[in-house]
Amino acid sequence: MTDPLSDVLSLLKLRSYVSGGFDASGDWAVRFGPHDGIKFHAVLSGQCWVFVDGEPEPVKVIAGESFILARGRPFRIASDMAVEAIDFRTLLPDVQDGRIVTYNKGGEFLSIGGYFTLADGQADLLLNMLPLIIHVRDEPGLSTLRWCVERMRQELRERQPGGGIIAQQLATMVLVQALRLQLSNARSDGVGWLFALADKRMRAVINAMHEAPGTKWTLQTLAGQAAMSRTAFALKFKELVGLSPMDYLTRWRMTLAADKLRHSRDSVAEIARALGYESENSFSTAFKRVMNCSPRQYGRRASTGNVSAKQNETGTRVL
Structure with a gap:
C-alpha cells in the first residue's frame, strides 16, 4: 500500500546530494544565492541565525536542529545578524562534494548541508506547498x-x-522525516494536499484516490471513504485542500499522465484507459484543461526537454 507523500516524492524523481559541511568560530556570516530544488542544513554543534529573503524575521537554529529551504530564495546564515556577510563561494576556490569548509579555524559551529534536485515539470507538487523555511526543532x-x-x-x-551513496540515502531520510514533522505541526490555516493529510478522514480519501486513480470515483463514493455526508465532505475537502474533490482527482490523474508521457512508451489511449477515462477524447480534454496543451504536444515537448520551460511561461500549477 502506498501513500500520497511517497507518491509525490516518487514522481519528483528525488535526487539528493550531500555537499559537505561548514566549521566556523568567532563572528561570521555567509550568504548564499538563489538555488534550484531543496536545500537543507543540519546544525551539529553551536548555533546560527538564518535569514531567508522574503521572511520578515531571522530564525535561530541550535545544535540538534535542522532547516530546509524549499523555494530557492537567497539566504544568509550567521553567528550574529549584525556581522557583514561574505559570499560562501569565496570559501570554495576548489569546491568538491563531501568537503567540510573551515572558517576562522573552526571548532564552535558545525553544520552539514546538501540539496535535492527534482524532476522537471513536477516540482510544484511539493514546493508550492511548503513555507520559505522549515525549522525542524x-x-x-x-x-x-x-x-x-x-x-x-x-x-x-x-x-x-x-x-x-550512504550519505545521499541518509539525506533523503532527513527530508522525509522533516516533511512528516511539518505535516504533524501544520498550521490550522495551511491549505493543500500536504496539510490535508493531517486530517484522518481526508487522508483516507486522498489515499484512496492515489491507490486507485482509475476507479470511477464519484463525490458520493469519495464521501464514503471519509464516512461523511456528501455535502459535509465536499466542504471540508475544499477547505483543507483548496480544490474540490473531483478537481483534485482530475489534477492527480493528469500529473500521473504527464509522468507516463515523459517516462513510458504507453500510448495516449492506454494512459486514458488506465486513469479511468472511457475515451481518448475525454481524457485529452481534461489533460489540456489542466496542462494547457494536448497529451501529444506534452509528449513531444518532453522528448525535447521543453516541458518545464513551457509550463513556466503559462504559469501552470498542477497541484
Missing part, C-alpha cells in the same frame, strides 16, 4: 534526524567506499 522524531545527520558526518569525514 520539535522533539518527537528528532532522534531519527539526529542519527541520520551524525551518520552523514561520519561518512563525510571517514570517506569509506560507498560513503557517498
